[in-house]
Amino acid sequence: MAVTLAEVAEQAGVSPATVSRVLNGGYPVAGGTRTRVERAIEELGYVANGPARALAAATSDLVGVLVHDVADSFFGILAGSLQNALCPEGGHLGSRRLAVVCNTEGEPAAEMAYLTLLEGQRAGGVVLTGGAVEEPAHTAALTARVARMAAAGVPVVLCGRPPLSVPAALPVATVMFDDHGGAFRLAEHLLSLGHRRIAYIAGPPGLSTTRERLAGHRAALHRQNPVLAGACEELTVHASFDRHAGYDATRELLRRGAPFTAVVAANDTVATGVAAALREEGIRIPEDVSVAGFDDLPFCVDTAPALTTVRVPLREAGALAAQLVTGRRLPPPGGITTLPTELMVRGSTAPPPPGSRS
Structure with a gap:
């Protein structure tokens, strides 16, 4: 009983x-x-009695955390940090929150379906993580749903994605990463080493993260030389954010036959597939081709050679999102916080082979 x-x-x-x-x-x-x-x-x-408390308080202690892929280290680290921060050390029982992680696989329909379920459960907060699918119809539907939940008193945090056009008075906060700046600095690093034929394996098209990182990469090339930027267009391919995609995309670049001395991958996981495809062809890293990633996931320091990448502050973002969704921290004016990224130079990048600069 x-x-x-x-x-x-x-x-x-x-x-x-x-x-x-x-x-x-x-x-x-x-x-x-x-x-x-x-x-x-x-x-x-x-x-x-959670439901009874929810009826009394209009919302529950449940916080919904929407991720693209819980098995992806990027989202695992972010969600884990957020969950830990929802229950701060020394906090009393009444301050605890139940984090429910919802795996959307990056599908707009799944994102909306989970928001509907969370709204029905009177969730006490929602955090949407990862790049936003930039389809006008989905963006409009998502904006309307978030605005409705926020108007009902449910705090919403957008983490790692652009803000939505909702009234400023609503409890909707945005935590963004400087993906554009990180990609710019990474391309600058390769250019400073002497690379001029830089292949780029971008993420899926139509995703905000893909757009920001690719734009930063192209901006650095264009500032170096507009002609160079145009020449590298043929070395850009889109692929999903997994190892197999990196492997297949690199095989495709090699099949095309256009020379390159460096490969920038959409993220670190993709970079592992890039490295595997290059080694399979007897191409040395970084003596023949430099390889770089993005995110600075924990395994980057253990690859051989260690991977040059851009550090995205995932743990910091998760903790901040938890503070914002529980009201322990107020968002800045305008509701947007942009967290800096950091270039991490390691052994996988070096000057191109002699005679390859052009």
Whole structure:
């Protein structure tokens, strides 16, 4: 039989109202009293009635976290950091939140379906992570849904994607990465080494992350030499964000026969596929071809050679998103926070072979 709130109160020697204050948070309760109540809850195995609390408070303690692929380290790190930050160390029971990770596979229909479910569950907050699919119809539908949820008092955080055009008064915050600047600095690094034939394996078309990173890469090439930028267009291919895509795209570049001395991959996982395809052809890294990635996932320092990449502050972004969605931090004026990226130069990039500069 389920333990009741009254039984917890009796065990702790307090009133049921005091137990409710501890569970709900936001009410002053003496430290010793709070400790007794939390100990009684633990000893008795009391589980709060979530639906009842949700009806009373209009929202629940559930925070929905939408990711493209939970098996992808990018999203795993981001979601893990966010979940940890939802339950800050030393926080009382009433401050805890239940993170529910929803795997959309980057599909607009799945994104909307999960938002519908979260709205029906009276979610206490929603965090949408990863690049946005830039289709006008989907963007309009997503904007309308987010605005409706925010108007009902549900905080929404967009993390790693552009802001939506919602009224400024609504609780919608945006955490962006400087993908454009990171890609620009990475291309500048390769140009400074002497590379002029730089292949680029971009992410899927129609995705905000792909657009920003490719734009930064092209801007650096264009600033160096507009003719150079045009020449590198034929060395640009689009592929998905996985290892097999990097492998297949590199095989396609080699098949085309246009020479290149460096390959920039859409992300670090794609870069591992690039490296595998090059080695299969006996092409050395970086002696023959330099390889670079994006994100700075943990395995980058363990590849041979270690991978030059752009660090995206995933853990910092997850913690910030948690603070914003729970109201522990207010967004800046305008609601947009842009987190810097950092170029990480390692052993996978070097000057091109003698005689290859042109």
